Amino acid sequence: MxxxxxxxxxxxxxxxxxxxxxxxxxxxxxxxxxxxxxxxxxxxxxxxxxxxxxxxxxxxxxxxxxxxxxxxxxxxxxxxxxxxxxxxxxxxxxxxxxxxxxxxxxxxxxxxxxxxxxxxxxxxxxxxxxxxxxxxxxxxxxxxxxxxxxVDPDARDPKTALQEWAQARGLHPPHYVEIAREGPDHAPQFTIVARLSTGEEARATAGAKRQAEQAAAKALLQRMENPDG
Missing domain, CATH: 1.10.1520.10 (Ribonuclease III domain)
Structure with a gap:
């Protein structure tokens, strides 16, 4: 062939x-x-x-x-x-x-x-x-x-890391909400909010829902672990 x-x-x-x-x-x-x-x-x-x-x-x-x-x-x-x-x-x-x-x-x-x-x-x-x-x-x-x-020595999936953080503090698992979708069908951009049961949240935008969720989870975890940063 x-x-x-x-x-x-x-x-x-x-x-x-x-x-x-x-x-x-x-x-x-x-x-x-x-x-x-x-x-x-x-x-x-x-x-x-x-x-x-x-x-x-x-x-x-x-x-x-x-x-x-x-x-x-x-x-x-x-x-x-x-x-x-x-x-x-x-x-x-x-x-x-x-x-x-x-x-x-x-x-x-x-x-x-x-x-x-x-x-x-x-x-x-x-x-x-x-x-x-x-x-x-x-x-x-x-x-x-x-x-x-x-590869990061602590290479946990950001969503998993955020969920473990929340569970360790007796909180409900994080919630993810799609708040916007823009762009053409062949190249969409999704904006996702990651939210804790206490009300804290972070958002991120990416070309795939999973990527946006991961980025939002990472941003929220960083904010919670370093509130003064």
Whole structure:
């Protein structure tokens, strides 16, 4: 199978020469374009999630030989979560080569965080199926690069950290409210308010609801932990 010029260029950016290029094409094919003769990337995404997890778990163990499971778990979650996978995907221009149906293309699918993250995991699985675990591991370590060493020692999800802060003080879990949505459908901007049962709140705006919630939670937690800052 001969790759198109754009996908061949993407393969070069990955640094992997596929002996079975159809695996890469499948990894880049979203379900909106799937057909009986053109399978999508969902099964590869399922496998790639597990391969990524194993690589990251091993890398974190090697990076900090004295860390406990409780310390490693939030760092692991920070490195494998959707936002990180999507960020890595953007860095290699994965969105430019996604194979999408017309509806997804028109709604900005090439920039959607979930699609990018899923495709990134599918690409990892494609390399794994093509050349084995060591090749997939090398790819992940190269693409994630400095993120592994730079992950915050306390890399808890901001929403989780805020909820734990509230629970430790006998408060109800934080509440998140969408107060505004602006911009076109293919590039929306969401404004979210994170609010505690005591009335304190903080707001943030981002291109995805989850990102806005995370940012609002982080801002509120910082405010509560440093009220004079």
């Amino acid at each position: 001969k790759l198109s010029a754009d996908i061949a260029a993407f393969s070069n950016r990955l640094g992997h020469d596929f002996s079975r290029p159809e695996l890469l094409v499948r990894a880049l094919t979203h379900s909106s374009l799937s057909a009986p003769t053109r399978p999508d990337n969902q099964r590869l995404e399922f496998l790639g999630d597990r391969v990524l997890g194993l690589v990251m778990a091993e890398a974190l163990l090697e990076a900090d030989t004295g860390a406990t499971e409780g310390q490693l778990a939030p760092r692991f979650n920070a490195l494998v979560r959707r936002e990180t996978c999507a960020d890595v995907a953007r860095g290699i221009g994965l969105g430019d080569v996604l194979k999408l149906g017309r509806s997804e293309m028109m709604s900005g699918g090439r920039r959607k965080e979930a699609l990018l993250a899923d495709a990134m995991e599918a690409v990892i699985a494609a390399v794994y199926r093509d050349a084995g675990f060591e090749a997939a591991k090398a790819l992940v370590l190269r693409l994630w690069g400095a993120r592994i060493g730079a």
